[in-house]
Amino acid sequence: SSVFLAFARKPRGKLHKGRRISISPSFGVLAMASKRILKELKDLQKDPPTSCSAGPVAEDMFHWQATIMGPPDSPYAGGVFLVTIHFPPDYPFKPPKVAFRTKVFHPNINSNGSICLDILKEQWSPALTISKVFVLKGF
Template sequence: MGETRAPTVVTVTGTGKVCPRGDGDGEPFPDGEFPVAIYSSPRSRLGLASAFAPPLAGSWQRSLSHEAKEVFLAALVSEGRAEWMDKGHKKCLILWLRIQDWANFILNFVKDNGLEVMTIEEIRSGIDTRGTELEGIDRGVLMRALRQLEQKGKAAIFKGTSADDEGGHRKGEMASKRIQKELKDLQKDPPTSCSAGPVGEDMFHWQATIMGPSDSPYSGGVFLVTIHFPPDYPFKPPKVAFRTKLFHPNINSNGSICLDILKDQWSPALTISKVLLSICSLLTDPNPDDPLVPEIAHMYKTDRHKYENTARTWTQRYAM
């Protein structure tokens, strides 16, 4: 490898940092380090302040700029692979899926930002195989690293197929931990005009209450909503439906809700709190261009006064 390259081993410890580390002696990497290296290149748009020195006595000297760490973590959060656990962005919860998915995420990230990727085996052996799709990834090292994170409660490892018993069990475990965290956050900082919690002892079945927004024809109404979490939550969206009848172009007689974040725009970075706030916004500002009930959408567009009177009548009849 030439001196212009600056290999950096990426570490995600769950503490809100991406740290360069590595012992270079073939031992398992501690605290969740991944067997890949990111290094600066002329095409880089990130301004990585990486430093590299040839190995001395079997050790590597590496550094990674604060800006690069922030950009990498921001990418994780935007992809739904991580979420901040505190307002100061000092503690980060990493959401794991399949090993190969994670490896490819790193690969795509560095490619998109003008960087390149190498495996630990490449660094140790000096063999350049960057043309391959992470073919040299050391699965054993990665699994040992992930197991350490799992033991510390910072990650959950499970297989991608729900038909697999072990994979399904791990999915359920991860979903349960995530749901419990969301419940705790809701109790600590509940969204305006909303409340939610489990029905009995079933953490995967919640009931929510939404107060009709004061600047809408639903004002004064109390609307009940059911929430069902799938076993692979948060990688799949919850099923949310109204139990209380209401007159709305995006909510049908079965209580189904036409809301993009509950369908194709769902992200694991979203929470039930954000979903409830989005539903409140939908009550204030319906979307007649993507209706679930075309007749009500037509009334909303052509006779707003009639729409509001009807919605107000339904609110008084069913939600008060």
């Protein structure tokens, strides 16, 4: 869904009919997150990572589902793994929450499916993208 703003001010800063419009300080951050997530989605569609697909659930750009194929010549070969991705409102300044919904035994994935990697926690950088995370860690 789109967000539309109406400005109540007339030229030279006068208030229109005495009304004030206040915009939450988080609005700009949320708009920035939406723009970044949309760019990542377009980049994924243009150049998808090998053995992986991802995109929004319904029309919620902040909630994605990914499908990862198990890498050949690995214990996960032939496996299809479902992953959920939740982007925070202040993305990309905070990392997304990424969790496996398919049960998988892996040293970096805990029993509830959360991925325990430093790049998804304290080592997160706004320069990273979901695509880069999957490529760098070879999921």
